[in-house]
Amino acid sequence: MASTNSTSDRENDVSQMRIGYLGPGGSWTHQACLDLFGPDRLIGLESARLFAAFASGEIDQACVPVTTSVVGVTPYLDPVLALPTVVVVAEYPxxxxxxxxxxPGAKLEDIKTVVAHPVALEEVKPWLDNEMPNVQRVTAPGGGAAAKSVSERHSFDSASMGPKIGGSIYGLVSLVDGIEEGPHNVTRWWVIGREMPAPTDNDKTSLLADIEDSNFSSLLAGMSAAQLEILAIYERPSKRTLDSHRYLIEVCGHAEVGALKEFLRQSPQVRTLGSYARQY
Structure with missing residues (x-):
């Protein structure tokens, strides 16, 4: 396991950071990492391996899709919340x-099967329903895995749904571009690390409250009394009882500044996941 000091040193030296993403390459998360960090220092890992590598210190940061405008929370939010120590250091919509x-050589009329991540299939469902209603829809662990599986087939009757980078990596060609593109189809990634960024003039803080449902109203009342601006609330299962949940609550401001700092000082039941520059 990497020591805390060595991990901290690498986070301070951006050029040395090891950044994990949901692999294999060719996924939207791979593209998000390229947008954020460039091609160097990126390590593609399967989902369970990614979170284990972060927990052990094998990687310094990880990029994880957590919410979308179409399906809400992704399957990767709960594993982030389950990490015993984690800091959300950035968001990227x-x-x-x-x-x-x-x-290469396939035509649109040849396609009988479309392979994609389950979230992707939900996001492109309107287009598929209208343009290709009879194709078989097959799930894959990610956009990169979907593109890879299509590239390994010997027929022309399969296609994947994903970013163009999947075609570049696995030698595929694009038959249609811009499917379901628009402000209605936005994914937000968290970059998770270990040290909270310094305040800026426009921050967001992600909080986690693992409480009985009967106490949720009083928690919100306390936040209202502190004049905190709540941006979003996501309800997640507690995995303990039916009448308790984990509530991911996102608010304006930085955990080390002003009213939010004072509220958190008085609210030990609320865990700060991270404060970071607000992107929307």
Missing amino acids: KMLGYSLLAR
């Missing part, structure tokens, strides 16, 4: 436009 990727 990106408007998506999918490409239908197939082997």
Whole structure:
């Protein structure tokens, strides 16, 4: 396991950081990391391996899709919340436009099967329902895995849904671009690390309250009394009882500044996941 000091030193030296993402390459998370960090220092890992590598210190940061405008929370939010120590250091919203990727030589009328991540299939469902209603829809662990599986087939009857980078990596061509592109189709990634960024003039803080449902109203009342501006609330299962939940609550401001700092000082039941520059 990497020591805390060595991990901290690498986070302070951005050029040395090891950044994990949901692999294999060719996914939207891979593209998000390229947008944020460039091609160097990126490590693509399967989901369970990614979170284990972060927990052990093998990687310094990880980029994880947590919410979308179409399906709400992703399957990757709960594993982030389950990490015993984690700091959300950045958010990255990106408007998506999918490409239908197939082997060179394939035509649109050849496609009988479309392979994609389950979230992606939900996001492109309106287009598929209208344009390709009879295709079989097959799930894959990610956009990169979907593109890779299509590239390994010997027929022209399969295509994947994902970013163009999947075609570049696995030798596929795009049959249609810009599928479901628009402000209605936005995914937000968290970059998770270990040290909270300094305040800026425009911050967001993600909080986690693991409480009985009967105490939720009083928690909100306390936040209102502190004049905190709540931006979003996501309800997650507590995995303990039916009448308790984990509430991810996102508010304006930085955890080390002003009214939010005072509220957190008086609210030990609320865990600060991170404060970071607000992007929307």
